[in-house]
Amino acid sequence: MNGESIWLIFINASLVNNFVLAYFLGICPFLGVSGKMETATKMGGAVTFVMLISSMCAYGIHALLVAINAPFLQLISFIVVIASTVQLVEMFIKKMSPSLFRALGIFLPLITTNCAILGLALFQTNKGYGFGESIVYALGAGAGFTLALVLIAKLREKLEYAEVPKIVKGTALTLLIAGILSLTFMGFAGLGSQ
Template identity: 50%
Template structure:
């Protein structure tokens, strides 16, 4: 059990990182990585939603398996995630306005973050139980946070550098993202069993 938990954490953080190894959720990864603190905010929001979505989707999947209609998983999960993000947004707006303001536009953006759907589908494929699903969701979110914060700090420096005009801005960011993904490939052999 302990090795399984450790294995899930290490896979979600490093060797099977959702962004840099599986290439899920590239849109927010490129879009909100201009500054370290906004990247951190986005990462925290995604972690939060991923853990909640894993829990909610586990329950929905149980229902789908009972009724033998697992082919509806993707549609049902998207429904769950969209609702969840909306409810979380309303809840934060009412209860923790400071956090709501800090997360700002990132919160509704998470609805379209395919890393959230990805983590839920991974849970289902690996037949994780409820606790392991939530763990995988939270660890996956932290992996996302790690990747986006690392990338934002790279980008802050690259933006200051005197690079050729045609590479300025987005092109050099894409190249930097590629190099970062290459570096994360180094973790691919890592596993605990």
């Protein structure tokens, strides 16, 4: 506990220290599935959901590891829990919405290696958040991730029709937009600091 209000935690995780644009977490799906608006929102939803669950699990694991005095197992247990959560979500989506499952493709299993989720678990442990704070932190981070993904997807959809030099096309262009977005997000710095 460090006296931050719930609201501040949320603003901090979603805007000021946006996971994608300030911490560079989850860049792979950010570059990979941000081509279309629709997949971007769905991916954002999936990531937020996994974040929420793994954040709760991480809180429990951390408490348990502190109790049995084995902090060196932290990383291994976090990643295993995240991997199994992703597997569960994958089975769930496959059952509920096969079209979404196909749209997300390879990126669903890759959520496992999405650093945003592991990063979230590590940061919340480092910051010593309680259970409630962890949930808010996860929601904020997920919202921030979705926001960044949706923004960039929209921009890329527009740029489809723009004439850019051939060598800029593709990843380089996305990175340039991301850089400019990151600059704009810096405008949020100071917001939410007491």
